[in-house]
Amino acid sequence: MNILSSLEGSSFSMWLLGSNSIWAYPTVLTLHTFGMMVLVGASAMLDLRLLGFGRGIPLDSLKTLFRVMWAAFYLNAVTGTMLFAADATKRGTSVIFLVKLLLVVSGVVTIVLIKREVYGKNPAPVTVSSTAKRLAIASLLVWSAAISTGRLLAYVT
Amino acid sequence: MLNHFPTIGTVLGLGLFLLSFVRKNDHLTKVSLEVFFIIGLATLPVFLSGVAAQAALKDSPGVSAEAIATHENAALLAFILIEITAAVAWLGLWQIRRLARPTRTNLATLLVLSVVTLAVMAWASNLGGDIRHPEILTGLYSTPTEGTAASGGGWLSTAAITSFVLEHPWVWPTSETLHFLGMSLMFGVLLIVNLRLLGMLKTMPFAAVHRLLPFGILGFAINFVTGMLFFIAAPEQYTENVSFHWKMILLELAGVNFLFLTVFDGAWSLAPGDEPSLADKIIAASALCLSVGVMYFGRMLPFIGNAF
Numbered sequence: 001m002n003i004l005s006s007l008e009g010s011s012f013s014m015w016l017l018g019s020n021s022i023w024a025y026p027t028v029l030t031l032h033t034f035g036m037m038v039l040v041g042a043s044a045m046l047d048l049r050l051l052g053f054g055r056g057i058p059l060d061s062l063k064t065l066f067r068v069m070w071a072a073f074y075l076n077a078v079t080g081t082m083l084f085a086a087d088a089t090k091r092g093t094s095v096i097f098l099v100k101l102l103l104v105v106s107g108v109v110t111i112v113l114i115k116r117e118v119y120g121k122n123p124a125p126v127t128v129s130s131t132a133k134r135l136a137i138a139s140l141l142v143w144s145a146a147i148s149t150g151r152l153l154a155y156v157t
Numbered sequence: 158m159l160n161h162f163p164t165i166g167t168v169l170g171l172g173l174f175l176l177s178f179v180r181k182n183d184h185l186t187k188v189s190l191e192v193f194f195i196i197g198l199a200t201l202p203v204f205l206s207g208v209a210a211q212a213a214l215k216d217s218p219g220v221s222a223e224a225i226a227t228h229e230n231a232a233l234l235a236f237i238l239i240e241i242t243a244a245v246a247w248l249g250l251w252q253i254r255r256l257a258r259p260t261r262t263n264l265a266t267l268l269v270l271s272v273v274t275l276a277v278m279a280w281a282s283n284l285g286g287d288i289r290h291p292e293i294l295t296g297l298y299s300t301p302t303e304g305t306a307a308s309g310g311g312w313l314s315t316a317a318i319t320s321f322v323l324e325h326p327w328v329w330p331t332s333e334t335l336h337f338l339g340m341s342l343m344f345g346v347l348l349i350v351n352l353r354l355l356g357m358l359k360t361m362p363f364a365a366v367h368r369l370l371p372f373g374i375l376g377f378a379i380n381f382v383t384g385m386l387f388f389i390a391a392p393e394q395y396t397e398n399v400s401f402h403w404k405m406i407l408l409e410l411a412g413v414n415f416l417f418l419t420v421f422d423g424a425w426s427l428a429p430g431d432e433p434s435l436a437d438k439i440i441a442a443s444a445l446c447l448s449v450g451v452m453y454f455g456r457m458l459p460f461i462g463n464a465f
Contacts, residue, residue, distance in 0.1 A: 022461070026457060026461075030452075030456040033337075033452060033456050034449065034452065034453075037340055037341050037344045037452060038344070038348065040341040040345070041341045041342065041343075041345025041348055042345055042348055043345075045345045045346065045369065048369065053368065053372070054365055054368040055365075055368075056362060056364065056365025056368065057361050057362075057366055057368075058360050058361060061358045061359070061360040061361040061429075064352070064358055068348070068352075143341075144338055147334065147337050147338055147341065148334045148338075151330065151333050151334040151337055152330060152334070154330075154333075
């Protein structure tokens with residue numbers, strides 16, 4: 001727990017939580033929300049297409065979305081680490097927070113698996129395998145659960 | 158004057174709608190559906206300002222708190238009906254784009270809804286007039302034992318919604334969670350549609366991605382319902398909150414933008430590989446900026462404004 005409390009006591013953490021500036025905590029939190037919206041939104045569109053909605057969308061045209069998702073993921077890894085540092089002793093010992101982290105990791109894994117399953121063998125696939133469909137459902141569920149636990153963190157002390 | 162807009166607009170929309178049947182004019186049908194959608198957008202600030210006015214007026218002398226509550230509950234019902242009408246009209250517009258004409262079911266539903274809406278709205282307006290014009294009252298609200306604001310209107314009243322949200326500790330966090338999920342779904346649709354219009358997912362025909370628009374409306378519906386729960390339960394957090402004002406202004410503009418994405422011809426004909434026009438790109442960029450702006454001012458409600 002020593003690491004957690006020294007992290008929380010660092011001058012960066014003190015600034016993030018203590019500053020009245022709109023550029024401190026509010027902006028970092030908003031960027032985290034923005035990254036979440038982009039990452040989960042883009043991933044949901046890919047999932048919906050794999051599940052058969054918007055069949056006219058060629059699968060290879062969606063490959064650009066992976067770059068969008070990774071950019072959003074990196075943004076949230078950075079802003080998430082900042083938010084964690086500011087509140088390390090509380091978050092580091094919270095079960096809900098650990099579950100959220102696990103869900104985020106699982107969400108990223110589903111995206112990687114989907115990319116491998118759909119585009120691994122053929123860069124311009126036409127059909128969607130049943131494995132890809134199952135992964136799409138898993139991805140939708142896992143990201144919804146990750147958002148739910150993340151939101152819950154604001155209410156559980 | 159703002160408060161008369163929904164009634165006048167609905168009369169106009171219904172008039173055009175009926176005329177389009179008489180004339181058998183598809184173009185007129187489309188215009189009337191657009192009118193219904195715009196009224197849905199315009200009624201949101203009317204309702205929000207009504208709730209704000211109720212908070213300001215209820216303690217002033219010469220007005221009956223009960224007359225206000227009765228009007229407010231009638232207005233709530235009218236508001237819900239208008240928004241459902243707008244959603245059905247949007248679906249009709251989406252069908253026009255895809256199938257050249259709306260389905261019969263859609264038109265029949267819209268006809269029934271708009272007539273019922275107009276009736277409820279006339280009733281609500283009449284009750285609203287009672288507040289400021291007590292001279293036309295006939296002792297309707299004179300007896301305080303008639304019932305308090307909390308008991309009027311049954312389960313579909315602002316008072317009942319307020320106590321439902323505030324008395325159950327799980328309602329607010331659950332609604333917030335749904336609000337975030339709805340936001341992600343809605344933004345995902347806007348992202349993919351507008352990236353195509355910006356020329357980034359070029360191998361995608363626009364007509365194919367147009368197919369996903371109803372998921373955007375689904376996301377919006379989730380956020381509309383949960384957002385109204387927050388607003389009705391704790392209006393004091395929002396009515397004077399400058400962040401909320403900006404959020405609503407950008408939301409209205411985003412709504413107009415969404416109507417444009419649904420119906421306009423320019424993008425619809427984009428085949429795989431086609432470069433979008435400059436106008437398409439400007440519309441797409443503004444749609445993305447507006448939706449990020451709505452998220453920004455929503456997230457900033459506690460920081461720029463005074464919520465929570």
